[in-house]
Amino acid sequence: NEERSIFVHNVPADSSAFGTFRILLNTAIGSGTLMVPYCFTCGLGTALIISFFFAVLSYTSLLLLIDSSQNCHKYDYQGLFEYCFGQKRLWIVNTIIFLVQYGTVMIYCHWLGRLMNHIIKSSNFIIGSNAFWICSITAVFVFPLTIFREISALQNFTFLTIIFMFILIIHALYWFISDCKRDGFDPNHEFAVFNFKKYDVIISALSVNALAYHCHLNLFSSLAHLQNCTVKRAHRLCGAVELCCFCLYNLFGLFSYLNLFNGIGPGSSLEFYPNANWFTTVATAGILVVLIISSPLMNWSCRISINGLIWKDKPWTNVRWVTIGGVICFSAAFLASTSEKIRLFFNIFGGLLMPVIEFLLPSIYYLKTRKENGSLLRKIYCIFLACFAVVAMVLCTYQAILDIIND
Numbered sequence: 344n345e346e347r348s349i350f351v352h353n354v355p356a357d358s359s360a361f362g363t364f365r366i367l368l369n370t371a372i373g374s375g376t377l378m379v380p381y382c383f384t385c386g387l388g389t390a391l392i393i394s395f396f397f398a399v400l401s402y403t404s405l406l407l408l409i410d411s412s413q414n415c416h417k418y419d420y421q422g423l424f425e426y427c428f429g430q431k432r433l434w435i436v437n438t439i440i441f442l443v444q445y446g447t448v449m450i451y452c453h454w455l456g457r458l459m460n461h462i463i464k465s466s467n468f469i470i471g472s473n474a475f476w477i478c479s480i481t482a483v484f485v486f487p488l489t490i491f492r493e494i495s496a497l498q499n500f501t502f503l504t505i506i507f508m509f510i511l512i513i514h515a516l517y518w519f520i521s522d523c524k525r526d527g528f529d530p531n532h533e534f535a536v537f538n539f540k541k542y543d544v545i546i547s548a549l550s551v552n553a554l555a556y557h558c559h560l561n562l563f564s565s566l567a568h569l570q571n572c573t574v575k576r577a578h579r580l581c582g583a584v585e586l587c588c589f590c591l592y593n594l595f596g597l598f599s600y601l602n603l604f605n606g607i608g609p610g611s612s613l614e615f616y617p618n619a620n621w622f623t624t625v626a627t628a629g630i631l632v633v634l635i636i637s638s639p640l641m642n643w644s645c646r647i648s649i650n651g652l653i654w655k656d657k658p659w660t661n662v663r664w665v666t667i668g669g670v671i672c673f674s675a676a677f678l679a680s681t682s683e684k685i686r687l688f689f690n691i692f693g694g695l696l697m698p699v700i701e702f703l704l705p706s707i708y709y710l711k712t713r714k715e716n717g718s719l720l721r722k723i724y725c726i727f728l729a730c731f732a733v734v735a736m737v738l739c740t741y742q743a744i745l746d747i748i749n750d
Contacts, residue, residue, distance in 0.1 A: 360580060363569040365502070367584045370561040372504045372591070373637070374450040375554030376511070377630070378689060379592045380612035382548035383600035386538040390600075391593060393548045394555075398589040401556035404705040404728065405581040407721075408562055409574060411708040414716070418563045424704065427711040434652060439699055440560065441648035446692025447554075448645055448671060451638045453679040453688060454611070455480045458627050458634075461614050474680035480635070481676040488639040489646075489668035492659075507633045508591045514626045515598035518616065522602050533604035546742040547609070547686050549735045550694030556588055557701050560644075609686040642671050687746040694739020702732035 383390040412418055415426045424436040456477030465471040539545070558565075562581075566572050569580070599612040606615050613627050646667045650659070679688070706725035709717065 360569065360576065363565055364580055364583055364587075365505070366568075367558050367561065367565045367580065368587060369502070369504045370565070371556060371558040371584060371588050372508055373554065374447055374454065375551050375557075375689070375693065376508065376592065376595070377454065377611040377613075378547075378551045378609075378685070379555065379596040380515075380599035380603070380607050381609055381686075382544065382551055383596045384538070384605055384607050385541040385544040385548065386535045387597070387600060388536040389538065389545060390548060390596060393545070394552055394589060394593055394596075397549075397552035397556050398585045400728065400731070401559075401701060402582055402585040403724070404702050405559060405562060405585075406578060407705040407709040407725065407728075408559060409577050409581075410721075411705070411712040412563070413574070414712040418567070420560050420563070420700075420704075423708045423712070427708055436704070437648055437652050439696060441645060441652065443692060443696045443700055444641055444645035444648060445671065445675060446688065446696065447641045448638065448675040449679045450685070450688050450692065451634055451641060452477050452481055452485070452672075452676045453685055455485070455631060455634050455638070456676075456679070457685065458611065458613070458631055462624060462627055462631075473683060477676050477680050478673075481672050484635050485638045485642075486669060486672045488635070489642045489672060490665055491639075492664060503633045503636065507630055508595070510626050510629055511595045512591065512598065514622060515595055515602065515612065517622065519598045519602040528601070529604065531604070534601075543742055543745075546694070546738050547690060550689040550692075550697070550739045553697040553701055553735070554689065554693040555592055556585060557697055558584065559701055559705065609684065642668055645671055682746075682750050684746055684750060687743055687750065690739045690743035690746065694743065695736050698732035698735045702728050702735075706732070 379394075382393065408420075408423070411423055415423070417423045417426050420440075421433060421436055425433050428435070453473070456473040456475070456479075459476040459480060460471065460473050463470065463476070469475050566577055566580075569576065599607065603612060603615055606617070608615060611630075613623055613630070616623050646664070649667055649671075650657075650663075654663070682688075706729040709725050710722060713721070
């Protein structure tokens, strides 16, 4: 019954549909966004098809999570895993979640140093390296923000992620119009609808889109605050979030690609504009601010995972809180400094680990919880989704190994 409430227990329903939509959208928009234009270099049609495919798969996997929860009355990701595999194996999903969150912290650290170095553009051996800025910004800005035990103040700034998306789109549109007026459209004849020769970009597009559409771990915590949270309303909300992500990502990627074409390398499109401009500098600086504010949120969830794995239910001490936060920050910054290739980090964490969270486990949850009363068509689809997740993991791992060897 789509009109029944998802939550059978009492929850604080204190948010409108739009408020819940904004929360869930903010959890999806993140580190994968900046790499979307790079995916378009394998062809405009190729990138749009991959993006649409992932939006649909991500949406359906969210529905699988909702439907699975109805049968076993478990309303969080770990709870579904515990129901399917038992409490003794709960450490498996906690480890996977920790690795995903830790990888996200690494990607954030890499973006911070990379974009700051792009703004400074120093020829000095030390100051002109990404590693220097990764470690410096992490030590001066990111780590101090992780010391606070309450993250409510930082959560109030999550609306900046949506503003950051619009800044990227406006910046790409501005330069697209400006350069078309000056040089015409595609003066070097680089436009391509499909370019299957760039198989490495196509593989990387899998990991980028997996990260770009991911909001599964925060699904139930977001829905818990939705007034009258029926199955139908939850389905519509998830659909609206994925549709909005699809539109925002591809507007940004489309305008960037139609301006820079093959000039976009494996990184943020902001790095590949040929002429220094105040608008590009301001947009890049704004993104840095958003990343700095968002990084402690990633650290916070990663730290909770570590504590659950090692110390279980023991109460936090201040020393443990600061120590774990510091270890996460500085070890992630160090590892992020070991390679200039941001694509490598996406292929490892977005391609190897994210399909497990986003596609594989939701499929297994449905097959386990709906063993007797589940739809045959959905069960077949779950098998397909699980197989796709495995294929994506293998391809992205293969590309990551090649990148490591080349590095």
